[in-house]
Amino acid sequence: MTNETSQDQFEELSLEALEADGDLAADYLEGLLDIADLDGDLDIEVRNQRAYVSVNGGDTGLDALANPDAVQALQDLTRLAVQAKTGRFTRLIVDIGGSRDARAQQLTSLVDAAVAQIAAGKDEVTLEAMSSYERKLVHDEVAERGYVSESIGEGRGRRLVIRPA
CATH class of the missing domain: 3.30.300.20 (K homology (KH) domain)
Known part of the structure; x- marks a missing residue:
């Protein structure tokens, strides 16, 4: 998703x-x-x-x-x-x-690192647990780069998995 x-x-x-x-x-x-x-x-x-x-x-x-x-x-x-x-x-x-902008930059760095791991041959990368708003930002960033992401887990432990398209 x-x-x-x-x-x-x-x-x-x-x-x-x-x-x-x-x-x-x-x-x-x-x-x-x-x-x-x-x-x-x-x-x-x-x-x-x-x-x-x-x-x-x-x-x-x-x-x-x-x-x-x-x-x-x-x-x-x-x-x-x-x-x-x-x-x-x-x-x-x-x-x-300005904490939301600072966090958005951190999330972009997480996506950078995940994409680099996938480019290096990893099948998927699971990110840390984050809020629904943060997951939405990451989903959008991942999609812009041509990758796919999916939320897994429940409640406060909900996180994203990033995969190649």
């Missing part, structure tokens, strides 16, 4: 609904930052049928939240808060201090 999450599983939302999700998420995150006494500027963007909320700037305390596990936890909490307000699942993405 090259595209793990088909668009059919999620209802298409209007731009207004996606922007509203982003606003609700930003309000929730702003409240959390206030409780933690952290500063940060919130930016909301809509692309690829997702609301993206980024927290940037601020002080060095924000850096502690920029690790992948903390960002994923904040994203999960924020999604639940938005879902509680709207009554529907949201696919919003939370980014802290």
